[in-house]
Amino acid sequence: MASVKAEYIGTTTARFTPDKKAISKVFTRDSARATPVKGKADIEDDQETVLDITAPHVPYDDTGRRTYEKICQKLDVVPSSKILRKLAESPSIDIRHYGLGPKGTMAVSVALVINSTVTTLNISGNNIDKTGILYIQRMMEENITITDLDVSDNHLKTFGAKAIGMMLQDNKGIRRLSIAGNEFTDLDATFLTKEIEIHPTLDYLDISRNGFGDIAAPFFEKMISENNNMTELNISWNQFRVPGAKCLARGLKDNMKLKLVNASWNGIDDEGALAFSDCLSNNAVLTELDISCSRIGDKGYAQVMRAFKKNEDLEVLRIGKNNIKEETVKLSIDLLKEITTLKLVLLDLSDVMLGASVVKELESLEEVHPNLEVVHGYTDSYGKRKMAGFADLGEEALWIIKEFIEEKDLTVAKLFAEFDEDGSNSVDYDEFRQGIKQAKIPLSSSQVDALINFIDMDGDGDIDFSELVLKMKEITKKRKEEDEQRAAEARKRR
Numbered sequence: 001m002a003s004v005k006a007e008y009i010g011t012t013t014a015r016f017t018p019d020k021k022a023i024s025k026v027f028t029r030d031s032a033r034a035t036p037v038k039g040k041a042d043i044e045d046d047q048e049t050v051l052d053i054t055a056p057h058v059p060y061d062d063t064g065r066r067t068y069e070k071i072c073q074k075l076d077v078v079p080s081s082k083i084l085r086k087l088a089e090s091p092s093i094d095i096r097h098y099g100l101g102p103k104g105t106m107a108v109s110v111a112l113v114i115n116s117t118v119t120t121l122n123i124s125g126n127n128i129d130k131t132g133i134l135y136i137q138r139m140m141e142e143n144i145t146i147t148d149l150d151v152s153d154n155h156l157k158t159f160g161a162k163a164i165g166m167m168l169q170d171n172k173g174i175r176r177l178s179i180a181g182n183e184f185t186d187l188d189a190t191f192l193t194k195e196i197e198i199h200p201t202l203d204y205l206d207i208s209r210n211g212f213g214d215i216a217a218p219f220f221e222k223m224i225s226e227n228n229n230m231t232e233l234n235i236s237w238n239q240f241r242v243p244g245a246k247c248l249a250r251g252l253k254d255n256m257k258l259k260l261v262n263a264s265w266n267g268i269d270d271e272g273a274l275a276f277s278d279c280l281s282n283n284a285v286l287t288e289l290d291i292s293c294s295r296i297g298d299k300g301y302a303q304v305m306r307a308f309k310k311n312e313d314l315e316v317l318r319i320g321k322n323n324i325k326e327e328t329v330k331l332s333i334d335l336l337k338e339i340t341t342l343k344l345v346l347l348d349l350s351d352v353m354l355g356a357s358v359v360k361e362l363e364s365l366e367e368v369h370p371n372l373e374v375v376h377g378y379t380d381s382y383g384k385r386k387m388a389g390f391a392d393l394g395e396e397a398l399w400i401i402k403e404f405i406e407e408k409d410l411t412v413a414k415l416f417a418e419f420d421e422d423g424s425n426s427v428d429y430d431e432f433r434q435g436i437k438q439a440k441i442p443l444s445s446s447q448v449d450a451l452i453n454f455i456d457m458d459g460d461g462d463i464d465f466s467e468l469v470l471k472m473k474e475i476t477k478k479r480k481e482e483d484e485q486r487a488a489e490a491r492k493r494r
Contacts, residue, residue, distance in 0.1 A: 064111030224251030245272025273300025394454025
């Protein structure tokens, strides 16, 4: 098995099969059950009925523990006591960020070919590499009990996309799949969407934090419109802009199964919001939609809210962290008061500041729709209000820079180097402001001031490259936790 080469899978759609001669011995249930048979000694006829009790009977290892230990020994990998315990006692193995690597992944995969009790496997953030995803794919071909698989944040790229597509083709029992944060691009969409579209049991898919954009959007439109089983889709944190948003909305308009869709942190814009408004006006299945932080302005927000004149099924709308003025919110409140068939229970306008007069209008809205909760104002965590402060504005400004870097195909180091003319890895406030202006990053002067206060942790009057990197990592981790909290809330509602 260790000799398997993770050769790059060709770009043709022809089926790729690893070297089964090298791996069949460890990935076959029959071989795991077999016991060595010694040569039969010559015996007399009257001795053939005598029971030989000299060799103790070794029971079949249906947990995979012994197999796991043997493979670890063979690969010179230290066995994990947590994995050994979970194999024997738990239906769920959660080993995210466990540092498995390809060899550790192989050991777990071989054990799970034999195990018949584990139903959930989370192996995210383990740097499993090309070889590791092949082990997972091969294991899932044999395994019939695992229905929930998370291989997110493993940098799988195109090779991994093809392996996952083949896994879905062979395994028809998986129900929940997370492949977020694997650096997939537009060119990888074809390897995934076709198999997802026709999969008979997959009802949850997290494909967020990848690089899918407008080129891949038509494939996702077809996948969404034709899929007859999936009920929850997370496609947030990708690179869909207006054309891509229109494709997603059209696919969702035709879908008759999806109930929860997260399309936040994409460049939907007002035109894309108009397409989602048309979708909501014609979709009678969707109960939750998240299009927050998607560059939606007053026009787009107003169009989405008008959809409630026809939509009687949507219960949760998250459209905060967009550029929406309080005057537009007030008009939407007046609109909602007139709708008697409203099913909405949560309108999330996080980071949209409302004045006292509009807040008073919200109180009158509560009299008409007592079950409706409206979240507004700057937040320190998802759904909790907090008044605006430098940290909030600075964090939002840093996210704008992050989006700018991604759109321009830059890195933090390259951008900072443009600010840092003397190469000292440190710039003063004026140099930082001038760099923002010259790079044409869309930040107001107040946002830049807030950003400076947010980044300069030691308060020495300079912005250090290390400070910028640390703050970028900090807010990335925070937003990821918000997404996880949101997913947990969604699971509770189902």
